[in-house]
Amino acid sequence: MSNKVFDVIVVGGGASGLMAGITAAKSGCNVCILEHIDVAGKKILATGNGRCNFTNRKQGASYYRSDTPAFVLPSLENFTAQDTISFFQSLGVMTTEKNGYCYPRTMQAATIRNALLKEVQRLHIKLLCDIGIRKIEKKNGIFIFDTKTGVFSSKACILATGGKAEPKSGSDGSGYLYAKQLGHRITEPVPALVPLVSNAAWLKAVKGVRQEAKVSLFVDDAFVFADHGEVQFTDYGLSGIPVFQLSRFAAKALVEKQNVTVSIDFVPDTTADALKQWISNQIEQYKTTGSMTDILSGIVNQKIAQQIALQLPFANQSFAKLSKKQLSMLVEKATYGLKQTVVTITETKSFVQAQVTAGGISTEEIDAGTMESKLVSGLYFAGEIMDVDGMCGGYNLQWAWASGYIAGQNAGKKIVRIL
Numbered sequence: 001m002s003n004k005v006f007d008v009i010v011v012g013g014g015a016s017g018l019m020a021g022i023t024a025a026k027s028g029c030n031v032c033i034l035e036h037i038d039v040a041g042k043k044i045l046a047t048g049n050g051r052c053n054f055t056n057r058k059q060g061a062s063y064y065r066s067d068t069p070a071f072v073l074p075s076l077e078n079f080t081a082q083d084t085i086s087f088f089q090s091l092g093v094m095t096t097e098k099n100g101y102c103y104p105r106t107m108q109a110a111t112i113r114n115a116l117l118k119e120v121q122r123l124h125i126k127l128l129c130d131i132g133i134r135k136i137e138k139k140n141g142i143f144i145f146d147t148k149t150g151v152f153s154s155k156a157c158i159l160a161t162g163g164k165a166e167p168k169s170g171s172d173g174s175g176y177l178y179a180k181q182l183g184h185r186i187t188e189p190v191p192a193l194v195p196l197v198s199n200a201a202w203l204k205a206v207k208g209v210r211q212e213a214k215v216s217l218f219v220d221d222a223f224v225f226a227d228h229g230e231v232q233f234t235d236y237g238l239s240g241i242p243v244f245q246l247s248r249f250a251a252k253a254l255v256e257k258q259n260v261t262v263s264i265d266f267v268p269d270t271t272a273d274a275l276k277q278w279i280s281n282q283i284e285q286y287k288t289t290g291s292m293t294d295i296l297s298g299i300v301n302q303k304i305a306q307q308i309a310l311q312l313p314f315a316n317q318s319f320a321k322l323s324k325k326q327l328s329m330l331v332e333k334a335t336y337g338l339k340q341t342v343v344t345i346t347e348t349k350s351f352v353q354a355q356v357t358a359g360g361i362s363t364e365e366i367d368a369g370t371m372e373s374k375l376v377s378g379l380y381f382a383g384e385i386m387d388v389d390g391m392c393g394g395y396n397l398q399w400a401w402a403s404g405y406i407a408g409q410n411a412g413k414k415i416v417r418i419l
C-alpha cells in the first residue's frame with residue numbers, strides 16, 4: 001500500500017461515512033475511508049425492506065431523540081431533506097415519494113448504495129475494506145491509525161462507525177472504543193426501533209395477527225408516548241411500526257429498572273361511549289342467542305375478540321339471565337378490553353433485531369454546528385455513532401446524510417485552512 005497519509009480519514013463506510021468522505025473530497029481533500037467488513041454500505045441494502053426510505057419531507061426536532069434534543073437542528077437546517085433528494089438526483093438516482101416518505105424510483109436500496117460507491121470512485125477516494133483498526137490516537141496534531149494492514153495517518157478524522165444495531169452489517173459497537181480512547185463519553189447504547197417482549201400468555205393465542213391499533217407507552221404509570229398503525233402480535237410480544245416508535249423509551253426505562261407497560265386501543269377511531277352503545281345494542285338484539293365473542297368479533301380480529309371475551313365476567317351465562325347491573329358491568333369491561341388492554345413489557349428484542357441504537361457518543365461533547373469534537377480538535381462524528389436516534393420513516397438516514405455532510409464539509413474547511 002503506497003500512500004498511507006491522508007488529509008481526512010473516515011472510519012466506517014456506511015451511509016454517514018460515505019457521505020462525509022464524498023463531501024470532504026469535493027472540497028479538495030485527499031480522503032480515505034477505512035471499513036472493517038468486506039464491503040461498504042451493507043446496511044443501506046437492508047433499509048426500508050430493501051427499498052431504502054432515504055429521507056422524509058416532514059422534518060422537525062420532534063422526529064429525533066437525544067439527551068440534548070436541539071443538537072440535531074443545525075445539521076438538519078444546513079442539509080435538508082430537499083438537499084438529500086437533490087444530492088441523490090445529482091448522482092443519477094430518480095426519486096419518488098409517498099406521503100413525504102422518499103425512495104429511489106427503482107424501489108431498490110442498491111440504487112442508493114451503488115450511487116454512493118460510484119461517486120466515491122469518481123472522486124478518487126481510497127476505500128479500504130476489511131481493515132482491522134487496533135487503535136486511533138492523536139500525536140503532534142496528526143491522527144494515527146494502527147491497523148492490521150499497517151499504520152495510516154491524517155490531519156482530520158471522522159468517526160462514522162454507526163451504533164450496535166444489526167451487527168451483521170458491520171456496526172458492532174467497536175467504534176465507541178475509538179471515541180473512548182480519544183476521551184469521549186458514551187451514553188449507554190440501547191436497541192431502538194425494535195420489538196417489545198412480554199410474558200402475557202394471551203399473546204401466544206393471537207400470534208400472527210396484524211391489527212390497526214393505537215399503542216401508548218407508560219413508564220411507572222406515567223404516559224410517555226403513543227402511536228397508531230398496524231400492530232403485529234407475536235408469540236413473544238408486540239411488533240410493527242407503531243411499537244417500534246415507542247421502543248427507545250421502553251428500552252431506556254427498562255435499563256433503569258422502571259415498570260413499562262403498553263396500553264392497546266384496538267378501536268382508536270371510535271369513542272368508548274360509542275362502543276358501549278354498540279355493544280349494548282348487540283346484547284339487546286341477540287339477548288338469548290348471542291355471545292360476547294360474537295359481538296367483539298364484529299369489531300376486532302376474531303382471535304383478539306376471543307381473548308378479550310375470556311377476561312370478562314359472566315362468560316358462560318346467557319345475556320338474558322343477567323341483571324341490568326351485571327350487563328352494565330359486562331359492557332363496561334368489554335369496552336375497557338377494547339380500548340385499554342394493558343401489556344407489561346419485560347424487555348426489548350436485542351440489537352440483532354433493532355433498526356437503530358439509542359444512545360452513543362454524548363452530544364454534549366460535540367459542536368452541533370460542525371460535528372467537531374469539543375475535546376479533540378480535528379476529530380468529527382457522523383451518523384448513528386452519536387447519541388441521536390430518529391423515528392421510523394427515513395429520519396435515521398436523513399441524520400446520517402446531514403451529519404455526514406456537515407462533518408465532511410467542516411473537516412474539509414479545516415484542512416484547507418491548515419494548507
Ligand SMILES: Cc1cc2nc3c(=O)[nH]c(=O)nc-3n(C[C@H](O)[C@H](O)[C@H](O)COP(=O)(O)OP(=O)(O)OC[C@H]3O[C@@H](n4cnc5c(N)ncnc54)[C@H](O)[C@@H]3O)c2cc1C
Pocket residue numbers: 011012013014015016017034035036037039040041042043044046047048049052053054055131133160161162163165166169170171172173174175354355356382383384385393394395396397398400
Ligand atoms: C433493517 C434496517 C432497516 C432500516 N431502514 C431504514 C429506512 O428505511 N430509513 C432510515 O432512515 N433508516 C433506516 N434504518 C436505519 C439506518 O440504516 C441507519 O440509521 C444508518 O444506516 C446509520 O448510518 P451510519 O453510517 O451512521 O451507520 P452504519 O450504516 O451502521 O454504518 C457504519 C459503518 O461503519 C463500519 N464500522 C463499524 N465499526 C467499524 C470499525 N471498528 N472500523 C471500521 N469500520 C467500522 C460498519 O461496518 C458500517 O459499514 C434501518 C436500519 C436497519 C437495520
